Structures are given as structure tokens and as C-alpha cells.
Amino acid sequence: MPEQxxxxxxxxxxxxxxxxxxxxxxxGADFTSTEFTAASGLSRKDAKSWAKVETxxxxxxxxxxxxxxxxxxxxxxxxxxxxxxxVIDLNFGCPAPKVTKTCAGAAMMADPDNLISxxxxxxxxSDVPVSVKMRLxxxxxxxxxxxxxxxxxxxxxxxxxxxxxxxSQKYRGEADWEMIRQVVEIAQPYDVPVIANGDITNAKSAAxxxxxxxxxxxxxxxxxxxxxxxxxxxxxxxxxxxxxAPWGDANEAGQKHWAWNRYVELVDEIGGPYAARNMKQHAxxxxxxxxxxxxxxxxxxxxxxxxxIGEPLNIALEAFSQRRYNTLVVPEAIEAAATASEAEGWRR
Ligand SMILES: Cc1cc2nc3c(=O)[nH]c(=O)nc-3n(C[C@H](O)[C@H](O)[C@H](O)COP(=O)(O)O)c2cc1C
Numbered sequence: 001m002p003e004q005x006x007x008x009x010x011x012x013x014x015x016x017x018x019x020x021x022x023x024x025x026x027x028g029a030d031f032t033s034t035e036f037t038a039a040s041g042l043s044r045k046d047a048k049s050w051a052k053v054e055t056x057x058x059x060x061x062x063x064x065x066x067x068x069x070x071x072x073x074x075x076x077x078x079x080x081x082x083x084x085x086x087v088i089d090l091n092f093g094c095p096a097p098k099v100t101k102t103c104a105g106a107a108m109m110a111d112p113d114n115l116i117s118x119x120x121x122x123x124x125x126s127d128v129p130v131s132v133k134m135r136l137x138x139x140x141x142x143x144x145x146x147x148x149x150x151x152x153x154x155x156x157x158x159x160x161x162x163x164x165x166x167x168s169q170k171y172r173g174e175a176d177w178e179m180i181r182q183v184v185e186i187a188q189p190y191d192v193p194v195i196a197n198g199d200i201t202n203a204k205s206a207a208x209x210x211x212x213x214x215x216x217x218x219x220x221x222x223x224x225x226x227x228x229x230x231x232x233x234x235x236x237x238x239x240x241x242x243x244x245a246p247w248g249d250a251n252e253a254g255q256k257h258w259a260w261n262r263y264v265e266l267v268d269e270i271g272g273p274y275a276a277r278n279m280k281q282h283a284x285x286x287x288x289x290x291x292x293x294x295x296x297x298x299x300x301x302x303x304x305x306x307x308x309i310g311e312p313l314n315i316a317l318e319a320f321s322q323r324r325y326n327t328l329v330v331p332e333a334i335e336a337a338a339t340a341s342e343a344e345g346w347r348r
Contacts, residue, residue: 002210004240006030007231008161008195010221011065011089011133015285017278018056019266023259024224025059028231028243031217032059036091036105039068039077051274053081061086065133067094069103071114075121082126090122092134092148093163095170106167109148110138116151129158133197136179139168149183153190160187161195161219175199177212184214195219202230203237226285228263229255253290253321260286260317264310280306283313290320292327299337308340 009016009024013035016024021032034053041049053064064081066088068074078088092115094105101107108115123130132152137143149160162183164175175198184194193216200206201223209218223230229252235243247258263282267275283300287293296316303309316333319325 001238001240002207004235004238005210005215006217007206007234008032008197008217008219009224009228009231010197010219011035011091012221012225014278014281015225017275018054018059019263019270019275020228020278020282022056022058022266023263024228024231026246026262027228027259028233028235028245029220029224029228030231031061031063033063033065033087033089036065036067036094036099039066039073040070042066042080043073043076054274055084056270063087063089063131065089065091067091067099067104069108071118071121074118075125078122078130079125079127082128085128087129087131087158088122088126089131089133089161090119092132095135095167100167106135106138109135109144109167110142112144112148112151115148116155119152119157120155123155123157131158131161133161133163135163136166136176139166142166143179145179145183146186149194150186150190153187153192156190157192159193159195159216161197163219164196164198177209180213180215184216193217197221203234206234207238226282226288227252227256228259251321253317256286256290257314257317257321260310260313264314267307276307279309283309286313286317287328290328292316292320292325292329296328296333296337299334299341302341303337303343304341305343308343312337312340 007029008031009029011033016035024032037049037052055062062085064085066077081088092108099105136145162180164180180196187194195217196209196213196215197219200209200218200220206218232243232245235241247255287296312333315336316328316330319330320328
């Protein structure tokens with residue numbers, strides 16, 4: 001078995017809200033960070049942007065992630081955020097056209113000098129360490145990750161996370177763990193840890209990724225959507241630590257039931273206008289891959305006030321995980337969804 005390394009919940013827009021990050025920690029993740037947030041909004045003190053980088057006293061370390069193509073905005077944002085954050089993470093990995101057309105995210109990989117200047121000035125402006133998350137380059141003809149990772153390591157970034165795909169690949173093909181291994185070697189003389197990211201979906205792929213890359217940590221994104229217990233399962237299955245699973249010895253459906261209820265509790269605990277904003281999307285994700293999920297989803301979609309989505313899914317997951325039904329299409333859940341869908345939508 002590979003030696004234990006820290007597990008990171010990948011930053012994911014529309015997924016990694018505060019409640020989900022706290023949930024992932026309880027479920028075994030060692031590190032979490034906010035979804036990427038535009039430096040243009042944060043540096044102009046836009047309230048909606050600042051809501052995306054909210055945290056909670058139990059989230060320690062607190063790692064907001066920022067992106068932007070304008071150096072001065074990134075530097076000012078790093079300065080502002082570093083008053084409250086433990087680490088500032090800079091995003092050079094987003095492939096979304098609305099981000100790359102402003103030469104931000106993964107598009108920054110096309111211009112190493114520009115990217116490095118941004119990292120250097122953010123480090124200077126920030127009171128706390130700066131980490132970076134990047135792809136392999138913009139395309140297979142332009143694999144800039146080696147140069148950029150080495151120069152970031154020379155600057156003294158806290159860590160380098162590499163998603164083993166290029167910008168033009170988006171999410172297609174397989175993550176190239178062999179290239180991540182090369183980045184690990186490049187960063188080694190500078191003592192900068194490299195975190196491997198891409199296509200880790202269970203204990204087996206986690207072990208394999210570590211074997212190939214020799215990385216100092218693993219980051220998990222899509223595998224944790226609708227299934228935050230993946231972190232605890234990996235730790236337990238790899239015999240890494242006596243992880244005290246809060247879901248006891250529940251099966252995977254039972255783990256989802258535990259996680260969904262805990263997520264709803266955390267959203268309630270956090271409160272405020274933004275805490276519940278991803279609730280419907282999370283509910284839909286929790287049903288994926290389970291029998292009857294496809295049939296249950298339209299009933300959940302019909303609920304306009306997404307704060308009311310907790311109960312119907314709770315009923316369905318409970319009945320299914322306790323094997324009272326072999327599908328999520330549980331009549332009481334459908335009825336609860338119908339009642340909830342009669343309520344008006346909630347406006348924030
Ligand atoms: C819905 C979604 C949103 C994402 N948002 C971000 C983001 O805000 N910041 C970021 O650095 N990467 C973002 N990513 C990329 C992930 O952090 C991660 O690098 C990628 O999904 C590969 O890891 P995986 O194979 O474990 O999913 C996002 C990915 C997904 C699927």
C-alpha cells in the first residue's frame with residue numbers, strides 16, 4: 001500500500017460551497033478550497049464575489065482560489081484575501097471559454113513570463129503562502145507545465161497542483177499521470193510538494209496514481225460530487241489511518257444518506273442567503289448512479305424552493321439504503337417532493 005498523503009477536495013464551481021467543504025472534511029478530506037472566484041469582482045469589492053469566498057471557523061486551513069488575467073487585480077485580491085485566509089490559491093487551470101477569453105485560467109499557461117510575474121507579485125502582496133493549480137499547458141504542442149512549475153517552485157510557492165490534462169483537452173481523454181511524475185521530479189530540488197489531480201475515483205486509482213506520480217498529495221474533483229465519503233473510503237481501504245467514519249459501517253448508499261443529511265444540517269447551520277445556493281444541484285448529484293435516480297430527478301427538479309429539497313431525498317436515500325426499496329422511486333419521497341414543489345420559489 002502507498003504511504004499516506006493528504007487528500008484534497010478539488011475546487012469546483014457550483015459544487016464546493018462552504019457546507020460541502022465542511023462535509024468533505026468530516027468525510028475524510030484533509031484540505032478544501034473555495035471555487036475559483038474572479039479577481040475582477042473581488043478587487044472591486046463586489047458582494048456576490050465575496051460571498052463565494054466565505055468560510056467558517058471550522059474550515060482550517062481556509063484556502064480561497066482566485067483567477068484573473070489582469071495582474072494588478074490578482075495582486076490586489078491576493079493582498080485583500082490574505083488578511084483572512086491561510087493560503088491563497090491561484091487558478092491556471094480553468095478551460096471555460098468565458099475565462100480563457102480574458103486570458104485567465106488555463107490560457108495563462110500560454111505565456112509563462114506573464115504567469116510567473118503574476119505569481120511573484122501575488123506572493124509579495126500576500127501575507128500568507130500562495131499555491132498554484134495548473135494544467136499541462138494549452139495543448140500537447142505547448143506543454144509549458146515543466147517550465148512554469150519549476151519557476152513557481154523557485155519563487156517559493158507553497159505547493160503546485162497539476163491536473164494532468166491540457167486546456168484544449170478540457171475534460172476529454174485521460175489525465176496524464178506520467179507527466180505529473182515529471183513535474184514531481186522537477187519540483188523536488190526546491191522542496192515544493194506537487195499534488196496530483198485527474199481521474200482519481202476510488203482507492204484503487206488513488207493508489208495507482210501515487211505509484212505512478214510519487215506525488216505529495218492527491219486531489220479529487222468529480223469523484224467527490226454527490227459522494228463526499230470517497231475520502232474516508234480511500235483512507236480506510238488503503239489502511240492509511242484509523243479513520244473514524246461518521247457513517248459507521250453503512251454501505252455506499254447509506255454513506256450517501258448520511259452525507260446528504262449532514263449537508264442539509266450544515267446548510268442550515270451556516271444560514272444566510274448563499275448557503276443553500278447549490279442545494280438542488282447537489283441533490284441531483286446524490287441520485288446519480290443509483291437505481292431509480294433518473295426517475296426521481298424530475299420530481300426533485302420540480303421543487304422551486306431548493307431549501308425544501310432535503311426531505312424528499314432523505315426519505316428516498318433512507319428507504320433505499322435500508323433496502324426497504326430497491327430503487328429511489330419511493331412513494332413517500334415522491335409525495336414529499338410533490339408537496340414541496342407546491343411552495344413558491346425562494347428568492348435570494
Ligand atoms: C463542475 C466543475 C467545476 C470546476 N471548477 C473548478 C474551479 O473553480 N477551480 C479549479 O481550479 N478547477 C475547477 N474544476 C477542475 C477540478 O478542480 C479538477 O481539476 C478536475 O475536475 C480534474 O479532477 P477530477 O478528474 O478528479 O475531476 C472544476 C471541475 C468541475 C467538474
